[in-house]
Every structure is written in C-alpha cells, then in structure tokens.
Amino acid sequence: MKNQLAELRSERGWSQADLAEQLGVSRQTVNSLERGKYDPSLPLAFKISKLFGRPIEEIFQPDEE
Amino acid sequence: MEKHSVDAISPARKLVMYFAVAEGVMLTGNLAVRICLRRELIPQWCVSSLAIATTVPLIIFAALFFRIVRSQLDEMLQRIVYESLAFAMIVFLPIAGLYVNLRTAGTIQTTLDPPELMLIPSILAVTGILFSWSRLK
Numbered sequence: 001m002k003n004q005l006a007e008l009r010s011e012r013g014w015s016q017a018d019l020a021e022q023l024g025v026s027r028q029t030v031n032s033l034e035r036g037k038y039d040p041s042l043p044l045a046f047k048i049s050k051l052f053g054r055p056i057e058e059i060f061q062p063d064e065e
Numbered sequence: 066m067e068k069h070s071v072d073a074i075s076p077a078r079k080l081v082m083y084f085a086v087a088e089g090v091m092l093t094g095n096l097a098v099r100i101c102l103r104r105e106l107i108p109q110w111c112v113s114s115l116a117i118a119t120t121v122p123l124i125i126f127a128a129l130f131f132r133i134v135r136s137q138l139d140e141m142l143q144r145i146v147y148e149s150l151a152f153a154m155i156v157f158l159p160i161a162g163l164y165v166n167l168r169t170a171g172t173i174q175t176t177l178d179p180p181e182l183m184l185i186p187s188i189l190a191v192t193g194i195l196f197s198w199s200r201l202k
Contacts, residue, residue: 025139032201038141 003060006034008052023047076137080146083129087122088187092180094119141201149193156189 009019009030016034020027023044032038040048040060049056094115101112134146167173 026142028202029139029141032141038144038201041140044140 001039001060001062002036003033005030005048005059008054008059009034022051076133077142077146079137080130080133083126083133084187087126088183090119090122092183095179145194145197145201148197149190152193152196153186153189156192157186160185 005019009016014022016030017027020030023030024047025044029038033040045056045060048059052059097119098112098116101107101115107115134143138146164173164177168176
C-alpha cells in the first residue's frame with residue numbers, strides 16, 4: 001500500500017522518532033509504514049488520520065493492479 | 066488503542082533476554098542434573114528438586130510472555146513475534162515427525178539430547194524473527 005506519511009511528516013518538520021512518539025509506536029514501525037512494507041491496523045490508521053487531520057484514503061492508497 | 070513504548074525495541078530485547086536467561090538456566094540445570102546423577106553427588110530427591118527449580122524461570126517466562134508482548138510491543142513487533150512463533154511451529158512439526166519416523170524405522174540411529182530438543186524451537190523462532198524482520202524492515 002502506498003502512503004503520504006513521509007511527505008506529511010516532512011511538511012511538519014518531524015523526525016520519525018517524533019512521529020513514532022505521537023503515535024505510540026516504535027520508530028522502526030514508522031520507518032516500515034513510510035516504506036510501504038507494513039500496512040497499519042485500522043486503529044493505527046485512524047490515529048494517523050486524526051494526527052494529520054486528513055481522511056485515511058488521502059493518506060493511504062491501495063497499490064494499483 | 067493501547068499506548069506502547071516508543072522505543073519498542075527495548076521491550077523486544079528484554080523479551081529475548083528473559084528467554085535466553087530462562088533457557089540458559091534450564092540447560093545449565095540439565096547439565097548439573099546429569100553430573101549429579103553420574104557422580105551420585107546428591108540424593109535423588111535433590112536431583113529432582115534441582116530439575117524442577119531450574120525449569121521455573123521458563124515457566125515464569127511463559128506466564129509473562131503475552132503480558133510483555135501485548136503491553137510493551139507495538140503492533141508491528143507483535144506481528145513479528147507471532148509470525149516467528151507460527152513459523153517455528155510449522156517448521157518444527159515436519160522436522161520432528163521426520164525424525165521420529167526415521168528413528169522408529171531404524172534409518173537413523175542418532176538420539177537427540179534434551180538440550181538439542183529444547184534448542185530447535187528456539188533456533189526456529191529466531192530464524193522466523195529474522196525472516197519477518199527482513200520482510201517488514
């Protein structure tokens with residue numbers, strides 16, 4: 001799954017560790033999320049959506065077939 | 066959603082350390098039991114007590130395992146742990162089945178010692194962690 005997490009984080013000048021702290025996950029998880037290696041659970045996706053003030057589908061997009 | 070430690074690697078390391086210590090104590094206990102039996106150093110009830118006592122850390126680890134995983138690891142690290150355990154179980158069963166049948170058939174004569182039997186699932190779980198970690202990293 002593609003996502004805009006890295007861009008949104010950079011816009012705010014946050015490090016991966018800053019974002020991890022706000023989401024209550026490890027920095028490794030943020031790194032895997034940004035690289036599209038790990039898809040978040042629904043609760044985590046909602047938390048990300050709330051933190052950035054954007055709808056989930058604007059942050060995460062499914063891979064095109 | 067539960068609040069997890071930001072530096073979730075530390076709880077993961079703690080988990081591995083607890084396990085390594087518990088398994089180490091058990092294996093050292095097994096060695097001590099063998100030495101005591103061979104040299105008849107202490108009475109049988111003491112040997113049995115030693116055997117039970119050195120397994121207690123593994124029992125405590127088993128009791129703490131899910132509490133640590135659920136409360137201290139974030140969702141990705143939880144997934145790595147669960148996937149690695151599933152990997153260990155799925156790979157261990159055919160290996161154990163093959164060993165048991167070939168041993169029964171007399172094709173292989175090698176007897177696995179208890180320490181080897183204890184270490185195989187651990188080695189498989191670590192292998193599973195490395196697989197999962199490399200895939201998600």
